[in-house]
Amino acid sequence: MNDPARAAANDIAVGRMLASEPQLVGIEPAVDVVPGMTPQTILTSGAPLEWSAYTGGQRRAVLFGAVYEGLARDIDEADRLIRDGKIHVRSTQDHSCIGSVAGIFSASMPVVIVEDTAHGHKAFCSLYEGPSRLKLNYGAYDDNVRDALNWLRDSLAPLLSAAIEISGPIPLKPLMARGLRMGDELHSRNTAATILFAREINKSLLELYAGGRQTEVLAAFDFLYENEYSFLRLGMAAAKVMADAAHGVDGSSLVTAMAISCQDFAIRVSGLGDTWFRGPHPTLEGRFFDGFTDEDTEWIGGESCVTEVVGLGGFAQVCAPTLQAYQGGNYATMQRTNDEMYRICVRENDQFLLPPFGFRGAPTGIDIFKVLDTGITPAIDGGLAGKDGGQIGAGILRPPIDCFAKAAAAHEEMKSTP
Template identity: 60%
Template structure:
């Protein structure tokens, strides 16, 4: 005989399944398009001249430590909001400069993820659902970058070049002619990228798309010089596309967020203190736990003792079927982050156990063009004890990038989210 509780539980399970289908359809049906480039202060919702954004679930200013705290202070100096790090700290303490999370402003941040009002951002709109996401520019191949907690005249000059040269060139190139990103990203997977730690093919495809537009701009000596510099930057920096894959993933994940009863993940983020996840059916709350475990390759001269957590949100790519969910597309990652291709295949295949579907557009050649695992289900993570695999870079205590590898999130953030789900939807199986 079926009990009342069993009937209620079956109904709750049916509601969750239906909600997950809706969230998944929104996720795989998203159509991210690069529509423009602009200064963050001109387009990011809620951005003010005295706002600095940084990666991760929101923290109060005193909670920021180490390289992430340094990067925020350096951002204030770069923006001209303070004359020194000490001055910046005093002004933040006094409320004259506001520190906010990128997640509170539809933005996505690489490592420390520093945004100031003058910094240029990519503007990516999901044409299927109408939401927009933003990501700032890649700073260049030097391992010393503001987003890795470093700052000197060279870093400042690089940031200013992005603002005064690259941004105007790209903005003019995009005027009235947006670029659909999804087809480019799908092709890049087939050409050896996974669109988190490897973006070589995607950067080349973007450069090919932009080349005739750039040539059309080079009609005066001034513009020709700018265009040549931008072309040289593309040629020297395979990671240029990463910021577009992040913005596309953010727009995609946001499209799937806010579906009542859905248990699908729509965000993962790291700050200096913790790893956190967001769930479609649980509002804007972030559920927090310890930092992921590191399995990586350190650059020459560095060890695990030199590593430091200073933030990072490029793992948004994993929430939409990219990065670690497409690792088998990118065997060349072995040279960058260590491991073997067989281990990459096994790791990638294991992700199907915690996801709801196979992506209809993002395919893995090594799996016979099987779709990438997409739609991480909170309940599947709890049931299996397996957390999403993340590709990522490693920051050093003295600034800069010192290595790369696999990040395996601990289960705490997911159990916290599961408890919140059970409380919000008390007749669900999670209770």
């Protein structure tokens, strides 16, 4: 349905999104920089839930996060302290953070700090945990997971922080735009962007090497070389500040956040305040890694779909044909899926260009009413979590239309209220 006032509001919102200028400005312990973070706080992905509603791998991840932080001796004590109100479990979304899978943030964990220099706000994301299939943010915890987290905290994060002090803030949007031209879609594939980031920061790392930090620098080079997903956390924080810039425009029906928890899939809409509109988990079209089946799948959260909110991931997957080997499908289907996304968006992004579509701008600015009118829901490139605490597959996630319908009804009700 055509609504000139809503169209004008959406134009303002998507304009703010596209005008955003995300820059990496530092890496610091969460407790020092995340708004509202305390030594007793654990953050996790998804729209907020009561502690009793967290189940499975997401619940385990929170408990393990408390153990890792030294707030409890074991998960039983962590559970009791949470129920007693001595450990506080909060949503990442309420603290300007964006979480990968279960998205665990504890006080001492390092976070990347991305600032939108056009609008002044910041977003925070944890560092990529490393090559092991088992990770805390997938609900696993053992000596190897702990040691990997300690190395991020005690070695890599301080080193990268020092490198950023030398280099100054690093603009992220140019790296992301170039990554698209080099075969990334900036959600399930970040190979080119990780290489570009490493090149951006190499000169500063070499200065630190010359200054006596040889062992740390060589380990950092190895990490960036081995872990092609490293840039995803920067891209997620960049996407969050871009999406947040579009939030709060009266009358706008633009989606400004999408998030998954163990219980639901939820969206937030620019003109509808901080209300989350919830619906069932997405359906999956993809492939399982060898040895795993649908029986091994478990929903444990995830907010990397913020990349789709700003025109990346499933909205730019035509740039990344090699994803076929990772998440299944074929390139013709990827092209059709990507082309569909234009039908639910209000703008083409003049900075994120898609070479296979003749350098057409990526579809950007999901409109809840366009979703309802077409029956097309966002295509989200994503990984599959397993019950054992590791990744077991990947594919395209399609959320049901329920949450978009709820948001549209709320939008219409708001319009009709004097």
